[in-house]
Amino acid sequence: MDDEFDVIVVGAGPAGSAAALAARRAGARVLLLDRADFPRDKACGDGVAAHALDVLAELGVADAVAGYPPLPALRLVGPGGAEVARELPRPAYTVPRKVFDARLVAAAVRAGALLRRHTVRRVELRDDRVVLDGALAARALVGADGAGSVVRRALGHPVNPDRHLALAIRGYAPALPGPPEQLIVTSGARWPAYAWSFPIGDGQANVGYGEVLRGEPLSRAHLLDRLAALLPATDPTAVTELRAHHLPLSTHRPAPGRGRAVLAGDALSLINPFTGEGIFYALLSGALAGVAAAGPPGRAADRYAAALRRRLGTHLRHSSVAAWLARHRRIVDAAVRAARRDDRVYATVVELGLGDGRLDARTLAMIGVGLSART
Numbered sequence: 524m525d526d527e528f529d530v531i532v533v534g535a536g537p538a539g540s541a542a543a544l545a546a547r548r549a550g551a552r553v554l555l556l557d558r559a560d561f562p563r564d565k566a567c568g569d570g571v572a573a574h575a576l577d578v579l580a581e582l583g584v585a586d587a588v589a590g591y592p593p594l595p596a597l598r599l600v601g602p603g604g605a606e607v608a609r610e611l612p613r614p615a616y617t618v619p620r621k622v623f624d625a626r627l628v629a630a631a632v633r634a635g636a637l638l639r640r641h642t643v644r645r646v647e648l649r650d651d652r653v654v655l656d657g658a659l660a661a662r663a664l665v666g667a668d669g670a671g672s673v674v675r676r677a678l679g680h681p682v683n684p685d686r687h688l689a690l691a692i693r694g695y696a697p698a699l700p701g702p703p704e705q706l707i708v709t710s711g712a713r714w715p716a717y718a719w720s721f722p723i724g725d726g727q728a729n730v731g732y733g734e735v736l737r738g739e740p741l742s743r744a745h746l747l748d749r750l751a752a753l754l755p756a757t758d759p760t761a762v763t764e765l766r767a768h769h770l771p772l773s774t775h776r777p778a779p780g781r782g783r784a785v786l787a788g789d790a791l792s793l794i795n796p797f798t799g800e801g802i803f804y805a806l807l808s809g810a811l812a813g814v815a816a817a818g819p820p821g822r823a824a825d826r827y828a829a830a831l832r833r834r835l836g837t838h839l840r841h842s843s844v845a846a847w848l849a850r851h852r853r854i855v856d857a858a859v860r861a862a863r864r865d866d867r868v869y870a871t872v873v874e875l876g877l878g879d880g881r882l883d884a885r886t887l888a889m890i891g892v893g894l895s896a897r898t
Contacts, residue, residue, distance in 0.1 A: 528554045530816045531653065531661040532636075533643050533674055536565065536620075537575075537802055538788025538809035539667035540627035543636040544582040545813030546665075553635070553813075554659065558642040561628045565620035566693045566768035569729040570705065570721050571802055573613035574878035578806040584630045587623060588616040592724040596704040597873065601859035602711035602852040608704065609862070609869050615705060615877070617721040617729055623802075643668070646677035646784075651820075653783050663816035663823045664784040667809055670769045672790035680777035683792055687775030689715075689799065691733025692746040694762035696720075698728040699754075707798070708753045710734070714852050717799075718753035730757055733770060733799060743767065772796040773804070774843050779831055780812075780824030787812040796846035798876035807834065807879075838879040845875055845882060857893035858886075865889055 530546045532539045535557035543555045571588055579587050593614030600606045632638050646664070647654040653664040666674025670682070682688065699706070703722045710716040716734030723729065732750035734741065746767065751759045771792035780786055787793070788805035795801065811834060815827035848854050862869035868889050874880025 528661040532665040534668035538805035540631045541806045541809030542665040542813035543631040545810040546817040547634040549817035551817035555636045556641045562621045562625035566766035571616040572877040575803040600708040601856040602709045602714045603856040605856040605859040607863035617723045662820040665812045667787045669789045683771040683775045685736045689770040692767045693731035694765040696762045698722040770794045785812045785827045841881040857890045860893045861889035
């Protein structure tokens, strides 16, 4: 072998950088691989919720959103037109992934991880080590290489099927007038689907549209048409840097790993099925994966699966239930109306969609009242 390490992390996005940081903090020798040089663009909504910053603080990263103004509020429009706009329990941020990811990679390198540009093509899971492309070896492997994960395929898991996979297009456009807030406009015609506009703070906003795949091809023209329909104040000719990407939803997750190899972030289908949020999941799962991979050899997957269950298991079950309920547009509109009437319901919806929150009896009861009032 050319090189041997304690942990190799494939993919240097938020999940991979968090894994590298956590493994280094545990004392492991870490190789961080990515097929691109940084800074590099990544198709994403660029939204960074407060929950993500909590994970970064635990990893010793304090400057990930420096220079970007907080977004104090979220406006949500339901598929039937119901609308709520309230202050977030804690502000969010919009930081282009070209900046955000480069900052996390730099933090991992400062912590002692070795960063190397390398496209992984072959993964061998041996009894005593993991070998990549016949040249790189480690005691444990973290696959944080996104929706098209090579490591995931090596573990025998196909990509998510339709109804558990979304397609979105993202671009940048002049920010909408008015106070700074995150805007999500859901689609009554194509639900489950929504458009978004997240102001960055420099006069521009990250804008986009995505919908769950349901067995029919979605063209670029269709995605742009729907974006224009849901965000009519955004001039489609002014949208730049358009890129499409897949979102593997957490309603269809593979096993989190096997033996010495584990998956994190998009590679583990950790995308919130209701909001499409993935950065918090990526950072948290990456940190847990890094700790598990840095431990005694051979049982990384077992340790990681147990840590995921403790930290996210209940939330993921609740978010899957919420996604199942949200297939019915009337329920979504009732939830939006309930959130408009009650700040505690609003906080529950936000925590469920942007962090690790759970459904509660009060929220379900308020939604039920809203449904009864409309029947």
